[in-house]
Amino acid sequence: MRTHLIALMALAACEKTPTKAAPAKGADALWALAPAKLQAGVVITPRALDLLEGGALRVQSLVQTAPELGFLKARLDEVTGELGDSFKALADVGLDKTRGFAWFADEADNWILVVPVADRAKLGKLAGEDLGTDPNKLGKLVCKTSDATLVCATTDAALAAVGKGTVPAEISAVGARGDIEGVGRVETIAMGAVIQLERGELVARVTVSGVPGMWASQLAGKAKPRVEGDRSVAFLSMPIALLAQRLPGELPLPGGGTAGELFASVSAPLTLTIDAGSNIPDVRVPVGDPAPAQRLVDNCKELIPADMLAATQTPGTCRFKVPQYALELDAWIDGKEVRIGAKHPAATGKTATLTALGSEIAAKEWTTSLWGRGTMLGASEFPGMDGQQLPDEAAATVRALSLLSELGVAVRADGDKVSGVLGVRTVFANPDDVVRKVLAISPVDIIAGTSDVAKAIAAGAPGSPFAKDFDAGQGGLMVPTAVVGMVAAVAIPAFMMYRQRSLQPEPTTPQGNLMQSVDPGVVETPRWQTK
DSSP states (O other): OHHHHHHHHTTOOOSSOOOTTSHHHHHHHHHTTSOSSEEEEEEEOHHHHHHHHHHHHHHHHHHHHOGGGHHHHHHHHHHHHHHTSOOOOGGGGTBOTTSOEEEEEETTOOEEEEEOBSOHHHHHHHHTSOOOSOTTEETTEEEEEETTEEEEESSHHHHHTOSOOOOOHHHHHHTOOOSEEEEEEETTEEEEEEEEEETTEEEEEEEEESOOHHHHGGGOOOBOOOOOTTTEEEEEEEOTHHHHTTSOTTOBOTTSOBHHHHHHTBOSOEEEEEETTOOOOEEEEEBSOOHHHHHHHHTGGGTSOGGGBOSOOOTTEEEEEEGGGTEEEEEEEETTEEEEEOSSOOOOOOOOOOOHHHHHHHTSOBSEEEEEEOOGGGOSOOTTOOGGGOOHHHHHHHHHHHHEEEEEEEEEEETTEEEEEEEEEEGGGSOHHHHHHHHTSOHHHHHHOOHHHHHHHHHHSTTSHHHHHHHHOGGGGHHHHTHHHHHHHHHHHHHHHHHHHHTSOOOOOHHHHHHHHHOTTOOOOOGGGOO
16 A cells, blocks of 8 residues: 555646646657667656656655554655655756656667766766766766757667667557556557646556457457446446356355356446445446346345344345445346446435546446546544544555545457556646645545535635536545445455355254265255245
8 A cells, every 4th residue: 555655646647737748748759769779668758757756756745744554654755864865856866857868778788778867976876876977978878868858778789779770560559648658568568658747647558469369358349338427436347257257156045056157147347436425336237037136135134244134124135235435325137237236316406517537437448447537535434433543554545545536447349459447637737735734634634524625625716626626526436446345345345254054964863974975076055045
C-alpha cells in the first residue's frame, strides 16, 4: 500500500499545466536519438518532466504536513538530507526540465541514456558518484553532444550507433501519442505504451502484439459495457469465465446441479452499474436457462452465512447483508437475467455525464472493463470504523482513497494482439483552493463523515471536477475500489464455508461406515442432498 499511495499522490501536477502541443514533437526528437537496433526504450518529454516536477512538490508538501504519512516523511527526509536541502525543482538535483530524458537498450544489451544535465555536481550527488567534468564522459559512460543534448552509452560502439532511430512501430500501433512513451521487444512479443499526463491525472494505453495463443485465449470474447443513459457514474463488464476458472465445475450446489451447469447457463458477461447519488450496485448476468440460478437463489440460506442473511426473506428472492458497506442487497431472477441489487430501488433524481475516459471505455468492446468516478468524501459516515483507532498505514490508505476521483481500466484481445487502457484522476486536478480544502480533511474526519464539508467545498467551486464528483456520490468509486472487496466479502466466506460443509460427512450408521471402508471412492454427500 505504501507504493500505491506514493504512486497515487505522485499524479499531482505542477502549478501550471504545460501546453498540450508539445508531447509528440518532444517524443519524436528523443526517439530520433535511439539506436537502429532498438530492443527497449523509454522517452520522457520536457512537458512530462515539468508535470512530474510539480507533482513531486505537491507530494512533498502533503507528506510534510499529514501526520499519518510519517513513514513516508522519514524516507523523504532521508533522501532530501542526502541532497543537502528539500526538493524545490529538478534543477536542485542537476536536471534541466526543458530537455527530455530517454533510456534505450540495443540488441547487444548496451544501454544508452539521453540525460538533460544542468549541473554535474548536483546530479552526481543524486547518483552517488563523481560524474566528472569531461564533456565526453558522464561517470563511466562515454558521451557525445547532439543538439545541446548529452547522449551517453555503455560502449563506444553503442554510442556510434545512436541517432539513427525513428518513432517505433509499436508506438504507432497504440493509436495515440503521449508525454511518456515506451517500447519493449522480446522474441515475437512487442509492446508499445503511451502515457498522457495532465494536472492530477494520467491515462496510459498499451498494445502488445505477438501474444501466444494460450494467453490471448484467456481474453477471448468482447462486449460493450452496459451504461444506463445519463444515470451511470460507474460500470463494470466481466466474463463469467474468469470466475468459473476459480471453482471446480463438479462442485455440487444447494438445490441441485453443479457449478459447471450454473456457469454453462450464462450467455453474456456480467455487467454492473451504479447510479449517480446511489451506492447500490445493479448487477446483471444474462442466462440461457434460468433454472440453475433460480435453484441457487431459492436455497441461498445453504450458501450464505447466517449472519449475512437479512432477517426478512421473500419467496423467489434472497436478501443478504454486506456489513462492510452497510448494505442489504437482493438477488433474484428476472426473466433470463440473474439480478443483484435493489429489487425496488429508490430514485435518486440525479443525473451524470460520462467523462472523456468513461466515454472512451463505454464506446468500445472489451473483454473486461470498469470505470467509476466520485468521492469518498461524500459519505455521511463509515459504519464499523473508528477513525481514532486507525493505525498510521490504515489512515494512509484512507488518505489515498480520499485523493482518488476517477479510475478506469479496460482490456481486449484481437487475435494475437492485446490492448488496454488505464486512467486515473485525483483531487489534484482541481483548482488550488479546492485541493487545499480537501487536503485539510484528516482521515479521522473522513471516517466520521464529511458529507457536509464536501458539500460546502463543491458549492464553493461549482464548475470544478470536485463538484461533479460530489454530485456523482461515493458509490461511483465502489466499482474501481470496492467491488472486488464486496465480491470477496460475500463470495469467498460463503464458498469456503459451503465447501467445508459439503465435505463434512453426515452421521453414519455402522453399515454406512462399512460401505465407505469397502469403497474408498464413495464421495461424501453435501447435507442438502440428504434431505
